[in-house]
Amino acid sequence: MNSNLAGKSFNPGSGDAQLSSPKKEQGWVKFALIGLAIAYLALILFIPAFNVFIQAFREGIAPFFHNLAEPGFLHAVKLTVLIALIVVPINTVFGLCAAWAIARHQFRGRAFVISLLDIPFAVSPVVAGLMIVLLYGRNGWFGPMLGAANIKIIFAMPAMVLASAFITMPFVAREVIPVLEEAGSDQEEAAKTLGASDWQIFWRVTLPNIRWGLLYGVILTNARVMGEFGAVSVVSGNITGKTQTLPLFVEEAYKQYQTQSAFSAAVLLGGLALVTLVLKEILERKTRIEDVE
C-alpha cells in the first residue's frame, strides 16, 4: 500500500521564474502540515498506545510477572490460544475456497457475493453475538434440540468459537481474491493441459502464487480472533476461569479496579498487535519485491 515514491520535492524547470513562489512557500507549509498531523496522531493513537506499556511496568517487572502467574489469567491465555487454533484453520480453508470461487469465475451476482462477505465487517460484534444466541440459546431455534441432546453451546466454548469465526470470516478471502486475480489463471490452465490433477495444481501452482497474501490474511485473522471482545462477551457468559478470554479478562480486571492486572494482560495483547503490524510490513515488502522481479 505504501510506497517509497513519496517526498519527491518539486523541481521547477529552469527559467520558470514565477514557479519559485510555491517552492518557497512549501517549506513552512510542509512543516505546519506534518506538525498538525503528528499532533493529531499523538492525541488519538501514539500516547494511548504508549500508555499501555508504561502502565504495565509502572510498578516494575516483578509485579508484572506476578500478575501473569494468576490462575485466572493463565486460563484466559489458554482459552484464547485454543479458540484461535480452532478458528484460524477453519476460516483459512473457507477463505481459500471462497476466494477461488469468486476470483476464478464470472457469474451473475458476483459483486453481491463479495458484499455478502463484507457483512461480518459491517455488523456490530454485539449483533453478531445476539444472532448466535437467537440460534443456539435456550429459547433459540436449535435450543430445544440441543437441550434434548444435552449439548451446551451458549455460555460455553462452542459459541465462542462460532462468534470468533463469524467476525473473522472475510479476512482470508479478502486478502487472497486480489492476489488470485492479479496472478491470472494461465499457469493453472497450463498445468491442467499438462495433466496435473486439481490437487497438484493447487499445491504447486496456485499456492506459491498467493502465499504472501494468504499468510497476511491468516495473520490478520489470528489477531482479530485473539482480540475479539464484543461477540464473545455476548455468548460466553464471561465466567472467570471458565469462559474468559484475554480481552474479557482485561475488561473484568478493570471493572474490579485491578488496573495493574488489566494492563499486564493488555500488554500481551498489545504485543500481539505489534507483532501483527511488523509481519504485515515484512509481507508487504516481500510482495513489492516480487512485483518488481
Place this chain on the structure above:
Amino acid sequence: MAVSAPPQRDRIRKNPFHQLSKVSWPWRITLGYLTIMLFLPVAALMLKATTVGAIDFWKIATTPVALATYDVTFITAFIAALINGVFGVLIAWILVRYDFPFKRVIDAAIDLPFALPTSVAGLTLATVYSDNGWLGSLLAPLGIKVAFTRLGVGVAMLFISLPFVVRTLQPVLQEMEKEIEEAAWSLGASKWQTFWRVVLPPLLPAILTGVALGFSRAVGEYGSIVIVAANVPFKDLISSVLIIQRLEQYDYAGATVIGTVLLGISLLVLVAINLLQAWGRRYEL
C-alpha cells in the same frame, strides 16, 4: 477472466443430489459455510424480529432510551468519521508527499487500530483521558471531561476509524500525477486554488469511501466504548450496549429489535460504500 475449470465428475453420480455433484468442492465448502455461519444467524435475527409484530417493533425501536442511543451512536460516529475525513486526508498527504524522520514507523502505526484488541483500546483511552490521566489531567482544569462522557465515546470512535480514510486515499494519491498541479501553478493558480479545484475533486470518491467505512466501523464499535463510557442512558449509552443490557434482562424481543435496526443501517452503509467505490472506479484509467 479465464474460463473456469470444468466441474469435477465425482464418483457420486448416483446420489440423489445429482445437481450438487456438478458443483466443485470449493464451491460446496463456500456455500455450506456461508449458509451455516452467515445466512442462518441473519435469518434467525430477521425471523425473531418478524415475530415481534410491526406495531410492537416500532414501539420498542422508538422508546426514548433507544432513540437516545441512536443519537449517541450515529451522530457521534458521523462526527468522528468527518473529523477523520479531514485528518485522514492530511495524514495521507504528508505520508505520500513529504519525507520526514520515522515516516515508515508512523505509516505502519496507522494500522494499529485494526490490530489492537478493542478492550485494550478502551482500557488505555479510559486511563489516558481520565481526570488524573496524561491527557485528561491537562483537560480537567478547562472543565473538559472525556472519559465516562459522550466525548469519550467520540474519542474511541476516532481511534477505531482512524485508518480507513488514510488507507483508501494513499494509493489514489500515489497514482495522481503531479504534472496536473504543476500545470495549474504555471497557469497562475495559488496553492490553495490548486488544492480545491485540481487536487481534491478526483480524491473525493476515495475520501467518501473511507469516511463511510470509518462511520460503519464506529457505529459497530463496542469493546472500547463500553470501557471508556459510563454507559448511562440519555448521556453516553450506545445502541450496542443497550442490546447487551436488554439481553441481561432476558428481554430477547427488545435486544432483537435494536439489533435489527443496527443491522439494517449497517447494510445500508455497506450498499452506499459499494456505490461510492463504483463511482471511484470511473476515475481509474
